[in-house]
Amino acid sequence: MKVGYDAATHVFRLDGADISYVLGVNEKGELQNLYWGKRLDAQDPFAAAKSPGGGSGFDPAVNLTPTEFVGWGAGLYAVPNLKVTFPDGNRDLVLHYLSHEIQGDTLRVTLKDIGRDVRVELLYEMNAETGVLARSAKIENHTKLPLTIEEAFAATWNLPSSNDYQLRYLTGRWAAEWKLQEEALHTGKVVLESRRGSTGDEVNPWFAIERGAQPDQDTGDVWFGALGWSGSWQINVEQNAANQVRVTGGFTPFDFAYLLKPEQSLETPKFYGGYSNSGIGGASRLLHRFELGSIVPGGMHRKLRPILYNSWEATGFDVNEAGQETLAEKAASIGVERFVMDDGWFGQRKDDHAGLGDWYVNQQKFPHGLKPLIDKVHSLGMDFGLWVEPEMVNPNSDLYKAHPDWTLNFPGRPRTEGRSQLMLNLARPDVRAYVYGFLDKLLTENDIAFLKWDYNRNWSEPGWSAVPIEQQKEVYVEYVRNLYSILAELRSKHPNVEIESCSGGGARVDLGIMRLTDEVWPSDNTDPFDRLRIQDGFSYAYAPGVMMAWVTDSPNWMNNRSTSLDYRFLSSMQGSLGIGANLSKWSAEDFSTAKKLVAQYKLLRPTIQDGALYRLISPEEGSEFSVTESLSTDGKQAAVFAFLHSSQLGDGDPRIFPRGLEPATKYSIHALVGSLDSRMPERASGEYWMHRGIDVSLRGDFQAMLFTLEREGAK
Numbered sequence: 088m089k090v091g092y093d094a095a096t097h098v099f100r101l102d103g104a105d106i107s108y109v110l111g112v113n114e115k116g117e118l119q120n121l122y123w124g125k126r127l128d129a130q131d132p133f134a135a136a137k138s139p140g141g142g143s144g145f146d147p148a149v150n151l152t153p154t155e156f157v158g159w160g161a162g163l164y165a166v167p168n169l170k171v172t173f174p175d176g177n178r179d180l181v182l183h184y185l186s187h188e189i190q191g192d193t194l195r196v197t198l199k200d201i202g203r204d205v206r207v208e209l210l211y212e213m214n215a216e217t218g219v220l221a222r223s224a225k226i227e228n229h230t231k232l233p234l235t236i237e238e239a240f241a242a243t244w245n246l247p248s249s250n251d252y253q254l255r256y257l258t259g260r261w262a263a264e265w266k267l268q269e270e271a272l273h274t275g276k277v278v279l280e281s282r283r284g285s286t287g288d289e290v291n292p293w294f295a296i297e298r299g300a301q302p303d304q305d306t307g308d309v310w311f312g313a314l315g316w317s318g319s320w321q322i323n324v325e326q327n328a329a330n331q332v333r334v335t336g337g338f339t340p341f342d343f344a345y346l347l348k349p350e351q352s353l354e355t356p357k358f359y360g361g362y363s364n365s366g367i368g369g370a371s372r373l374l375h376r377f378e379l380g381s382i383v384p385g386g387m388h389r390k391l392r393p394i395l396y397n398s399w400e401a402t403g404f405d406v407n408e409a410g411q412e413t414l415a416e417k418a419a420s421i422g423v424e425r426f427v428m429d430d431g432w433f434g435q436r437k438d439d440h441a442g443l444g445d446w447y448v449n450q451q452k453f454p455h456g457l458k459p460l461i462d463k464v465h466s467l468g469m470d471f472g473l474w475v476e477p478e479m480v481n482p483n484s485d486l487y488k489a490h491p492d493w494t495l496n497f498p499g500r501p502r503t504e505g506r507s508q509l510m511l512n513l514a515r516p517d518v519r520a521y522v523y524g525f526l527d528k529l530l531t532e533n534d535i536a537f538l539k540w541d542y543n544r545n546w547s548e549p550g551w552s553a554v555p556i557e558q559q560k561e562v563y564v565e566y567v568r569n570l571y572s573i574l575a576e577l578r579s580k581h582p583n584v585e586i587e588s589c590s591g592g593g594a595r596v597d598l599g600i601m602r603l604t605d606e607v608w609p610s611d612n613t614d615p616f617d618r619l620r621i622q623d624g625f626s627y628a629y630a631p632g633v634m635m636a637w638v639t640d641s642p643n644w645m646n647n648r649s650t651s652l653d654y655r656f657l658s659s660m661q662g663s664l665g666i667g668a669n670l671s672k673w674s675a676e677d678f679s680t681a682k683k684l685v686a687q688y689k690l691l692r693p694t695i696q697d698g699a700l701y702r703l704i705s706p707e708e709g710s711e712f713s714v715t716e717s718l719s720t721d722g723k724q725a726a727v728f729a730f731l732h733s734s735q736l737g738d739g740d741p742r743i744f745p746r747g748l749e750p751a752t753k754y755s756i757h758a759l760v761g762s763l764d765s766r767m768p769e770r771a772s773g774e775y776w777m778h779r780g781i782d783v784s785l786r787g788d789f790q791a792m793l794f795t796l797e798r799e800g801a802k
């Protein structure tokens with residue numbers, strides 16, 4: 088695969104998988120989009136780009152041009168990709184094509200201001216396997232004086248003019264993350280944003296736009312995108328009065344300023360975009376494949392997620408050697424592969440009011456250090472993981488007493504606490520060195536296979552008084568860069584250590600952090616019924632293969648809801664299975680149920696974690712049912728999870744229609760948990776299962792079943 092370029096028309100073309108992306112330089116020198124969508128024939132012609140001309144005196148031409156990257160200047164009213172102030176007061180910036188470079192599937196186009204030597208190198212990287220395009224920009228100051236960047240967006244995605252677009256995005260809050268929002272686009276602007284210093288859970292940096300409101304998950308044209316950035320961000324979805332749609336994303340301009348000295352540059356985050364003509368279902372399957380194959384560490388060669396046990400809901404902060412060892416023995420007996428000790432093991436940590444920042448082992452709780460526990464966990468055949476929250480400090484800690492200036496703050500102003508903690512300013516080199524240093528020491532001195540990296544508050548008073556005033560707002564960029572560099576350095580020095588991104592639940596999940604972590608924690612809400620909706624929303628943007636899901640106690644601590652162990656397991660088995668229950672309270676029967684289901688999960692693990700997800704019945708909008716299907720990458724196995732909230736008025740169960748099977752091939756059906764309708768055959772064609780459908784027998788409240796379809800001759 089190679090980027091195509093036609094010198095006669097000045098048209099560039101990137102093809103990947105089922106997607107083509109075409110752009111060109113118009114007669115004015117502006118770079119504009121010509122096409123983004125389904126893969127076209129290699130011979131299909133594209134005429135040279137042409138500026139549309141102004142609509143009227145009120146709309147200079149630049150507003151109607153589907154520009155790929157545009158400076159604020161020349162009468163632009165749409166969101167610019169770049170806005171700067173020069174030291175002489177000039178704020179006009181008009182970027183025209185200067186040069187390009189093609190290397191395999193990567194295109195670099197350099198734009199330059201019409202007068203001053205400010206350049207922007209646009210990077211286009213086409214993913215051959217999925218057609219997902221990664222776009223970013225490098226802004227370079229080659230003038231003799233510093234300039235201030237006030238707005239810097241990575242890229243703009245242009246969609247063809249249409250008046251029936253539907254926008255989807257994800258919103259939430261603590262313990263209620265991943266709510267899917269759907270609305271019609273009309274003239275105006277939808278701003279998706281985090282001003283919280285990190286990705287945040289109020290809105291996630293992902294969008295999907297469908298042409299027409301398709302009733303079916305797996306049909307229709309869908310364009311989607313996601314930002315790879317774990318700091319404050321913004322995505323603008325604009326539809327102008329001519330129904331042209333532009334999606335522009337990158338750093339949020341709110342409270343943003345970046346001083347670019349002569350010969351310095353600023354790189355934006357990557358903004359990924361893709362397209363599917365198999366509906367929103369096809370779009371998320373494509374994005375999942377891209378994430379698993381090209382974003383998470385190891386890509387195609389990544390390890391499947393081990394089944395872990397985590398002590399948080401069982402013990403809270405009350406961890407100690409004997410208690411953890413007892414839990415470890417019980418966890419090992421049901422087939423758990425990784426034992427993780429959560430919060431409470433360090434400093435003077437008894438509750439969430441003290442200890443963060445003091446990363447030494449608490450002597451009362453672990454008089455002999457962590458080694459005896461780690462040895463015990465290993466002797467039980469599991470590896471060992473540990474909770475940390477490296478970016479935070481409690482005012483009640485040795486670290487804060489020694490370095491009160493290490494936190495984000497404005498001198499002389501109050502410091503707002505969240506969960507009784509303050510944020511360390513990771514942009515500071517001394518703080519970066521401290522955080523890297525203690526983590527490196529912890530991993531060097533102990534045989535630790537896994538870190539649960541937590542982050543339990545948002546920013547406030549984001550002051551960085553150690554640098555000159557005109558650079559203080561750079562904290563938004565430098566903080567995140569240092570976070571990434573710490574993660575990258577730890578991973579390269581300790582290549583066997585895996586990391587989970589947790590932020591009091593799912594408040595830091597994005598394609599930036601996913602490049603450096605192996606899994607994510609979607610929500611602190613572990614109620615298995617609430618989780619069906621949370622997991623459903625999560626799956627629009629992120630792969631089930633990175634989504635940790637624990638089986639916890641009943642009744643659930645969040646809402647006092649009681650559910651069976653089978654139900655709790657099946658809800659969690661839709662993602663990467665973990666156990667977070669208090670095993671000391673389990674009955675012999677619970678252990679045998681768990682042992683059986685853990686063994687079944689291990690057999691289905693590649694299908695669930697790597698396979699293609701089909702959302703057959705959505706749990707949204709008060710649905711009594713929820714059904715998902717995971718189809719293995721080789722097509723040999725489908726695992727179907729079906730959940731009933733509550734039988735109503737004697738209504739029957741809806742028929743289940745699986746997808747993605749080979750029509751003419753025979754599949755056998757196997758109920759692993761719960762039962763199928765007794766009239767179901769044991770084997771039939773893919774055609775039969777997909778079109779005649781499958782009847783199950785779910786009655787009562789909070790019922791769940793799991794069945795598989797196995798392709799004949801396969802194993």
Ligand code: GLA
Nearest residue numbers: 399429430589590591592611
């Ligand atoms: C956050 C996490 C939880 C747990 C606690 C520990 O809330 O999301 O899973 O680790 O912190 O304090």
